[in-house]
Amino acid sequence: MDLEEISAEMKNSFNGGKTESISWRKSQLQAIINLVVENEEEILHALHTDLGKSPAEAYKDEVALVENAARVAIKCLPKWMAPTGVSLPLVAYKGSASVVAEPLGVVLIFSTWNFPFNLALEPMVGAIAAGNAVVLKPSEMASAISDLLADLIPKYLDNSTVRVVQGGAEESTKLLELKWDKIFFTGSARIGRIIMTAAAKHLTPVTLELGGKCPLIVDRMHANKDLLVTSRRIAFGKWGLSNGQACLAPDYILVQEDFATTLIDYLKKTIKKFYGEDPSKTTDLSRIVNTHHFMRLTKYLQDPSIANTIAYGGSHDEKRLYVQPTILLNPPLTSDLMNEEIFGPLLPVITLKRIEDSIDFINSRSKPLATYLFTNNKALGKRLVNETSSGSLVVNDTGVQFAIDGLPFGGVGESGFGKYHGKYSFDTFSHQKAVLYRGLFPEVSFRYPPWNAFKFSMLHAALRYDYLAAILVYLGLKK
Numbered sequence: 001m002d003l004e005e006i007s008a009e010m011k012n013s014f015n016g017g018k019t020e021s022i023s024w025r026k027s028q029l030q031a032i033i034n035l036v037v038e039n040e041e042e043i044l045h046a047l048h049t050d051l052g053k054s055p056a057e058a059y060k061d062e063v064a065l066v067e068n069a070a071r072v073a074i075k076c077l078p079k080w081m082a083p084t085g086v087s088l089p090l091v092a093y094k095g096s097a098s099v100v101a102e103p104l105g106v107v108l109i110f111s112t113w114n115f116p117f118n119l120a121l122e123p124m125v126g127a128i129a130a131g132n133a134v135v136l137k138p139s140e141m142a143s144a145i146s147d148l149l150a151d152l153i154p155k156y157l158d159n160s161t162v163r164v165v166q167g168g169a170e171e172s173t174k175l176l177e178l179k180w181d182k183i184f185f186t187g188s189a190r191i192g193r194i195i196m197t198a199a200a201k202h203l204t205p206v207t208l209e210l211g212g213k214c215p216l217i218v219d220r221m222h223a224n225k226d227l228l229v230t231s232r233r234i235a236f237g238k239w240g241l242s243n244g245q246a247c248l249a250p251d252y253i254l255v256q257e258d259f260a261t262t263l264i265d266y267l268k269k270t271i272k273k274f275y276g277e278d279p280s281k282t283t284d285l286s287r288i289v290n291t292h293h294f295m296r297l298t299k300y301l302q303d304p305s306i307a308n309t310i311a312y313g314g315s316h317d318e319k320r321l322y323v324q325p326t327i328l329l330n331p332p333l334t335s336d337l338m339n340e341e342i343f344g345p346l347l348p349v350i351t352l353k354r355i356e357d358s359i360d361f362i363n364s365r366s367k368p369l370a371t372y373l374f375t376n377n378k379a380l381g382k383r384l385v386n387e388t389s390s391g392s393l394v395v396n397d398t399g400v401q402f403a404i405d406g407l408p409f410g411g412v413g414e415s416g417f418g419k420y421h422g423k424y425s426f427d428t429f430s431h432q433k434a435v436l437y438r439g440l441f442p443e444v445s446f447r448y449p450p451w452n453a454f455k456f457s458m459l460h461a462a463l464r465y466d467y468l469a470a471i472l473v474y475l476g477l478k479k
């Protein structure tokens with residue numbers, strides 16, 4: 001079946017009202033849970049094939065989150081779908097108003113390769129919960145997961161309303177020529193621009209989940225236990241999430257000059273504790289997705305001005321697509337490493353005279369998807385909340401905001417726009433329709449022409465103050 005036929009079939013099913021009912025939505029969400037639970041082993045295996053992800057990492061970051069998102073959606077659907085009442089001003093008496101969430105239609109979801117299972121199915125949960133038909137285009141770069149989704153989705157979900165289209169740039173370009181009711185894209189800013197340009201032709205709304213450089217600030221700490229927890233949580237967010245190939249991974253650290261060596265020592269000890277003396281031997285560290293990205297990362301290290309700043313690590317092995325967790329101290333701020341999204345296991349540490357200078361440092365660059373701060377100083381946390389902008393801000397942890405479905409997940413500025421997870425997913429894939437019912441009485445004539453001074457005073461009183469003021473004007477008790 002060609003893409004136009006798929007799109008036409010999806011539109012027909014949607015227009016036939018099939019996806020509207022709560023029972024269809026619940027049945028498809030339950031089908032996603034069944035797909036996850038009954039194929040857990042195959043999913044974990046495919047994630048290992050694509051990225052060398054360990055089963056524990058793959059389970060917590062991908063499988064469990066999809067299952068949880070579908071369970072939350074099933075539980076909350078009646079509440080999410082219920083119209084929200086709106087209180088009316090007196091001028092609208094007598095009437096009632098509500099906001100009704102309606103499905104958008106047929107939505108196109110593009111996912112990427114670094115969390116290829118989660119980033120395909122978690123948006124799909126939102127799209128289905130909101131009552132849409134869905135076409136999913138998984139990333140060709142995580143081909144084992146792409147193949148598995150193409151095999152399992154038709155077996156578990158309603159084929160007339162949910163489809164998988166596999167392929168890369170060519171298929172994506174063809175998909176973008178068709179008219180969709182919404183495009184949800186996860187990936188790079190470069191392709192994000194292509195998506196937005198193509199969507200503009202059809203005035204299709206888009207959500208862009210992009211990336212960028214996520215800063216992590218570490219305030220000076222003295223207690224051994226604080227340093228230990230801080231270094232573990234940094235390592236968890238950097239090397240424990242797909243070995244740095246995560247949009248939320250800390251891209252670089254900002255730290256006060258005279259604290260940098262202490263922090264780096266703790267980080268080195270933590271890496272050894274997590275991955276052993278020789279991390280190339282562990283099965284707990286994901287591999288680089290492909291040769292292209294391996295070359296991109298090792299090219300940074302070949303630049304002498306960068307190589308000279310390696311404080312730990314730096315080794316790599318092309319055959320096994322292995323790049324060691326690597327810490328760099330003060331690489332040049334003008335280098336590519338400090339201006340492009342690293343998306344891998346290299347972690348620059350940049351020193352500042354005062355930790356407060358980190359605010360200007362962050363504000364002088366594009367708005368990040370996430371900003372992290374480790375501190376015992378609540379005032380510094382507050383300053384960061386008030387004086388910087390990012391998709392999310394996390395104090396004393398990394399990456400975990402993704403797993404909290406009460407929090408919106410999404411970027412701002414260069415890191416994208418739109419948000420999802422939990423109720424935010426439902427809203428992202430819905431149109432919030434304003435519905436107003438009015439009685440035919442009471443009827444006031446001052447809203448209609450022909451205008452005169454009296455009507456104007458009535459309008460003035462009603463709109464500037466309220467309806468009661470207009471009654472006072474009417475009774476001659478107010479001008």
Ligand code: NAD
Nearest residue numbers: 110111112138139168169172187188191209210211212247
């Ligand atoms: P990418 O932008 O190359 O690919 C994403 C999707 O776009 C894939 O499905 C791909 O097939 C498709 N695509 C490729 N060429 C296309 C074209 N010419 N036209 C239309 N679609 C095309 O993704 P990438 O660069 O490999 O992914 C890494 C980026 O994704 C990083 O910047 C990272 O920060 C970001 N990311 C963001 C999130 C988030 O949730 N915000 C999550 C993961 C990754």
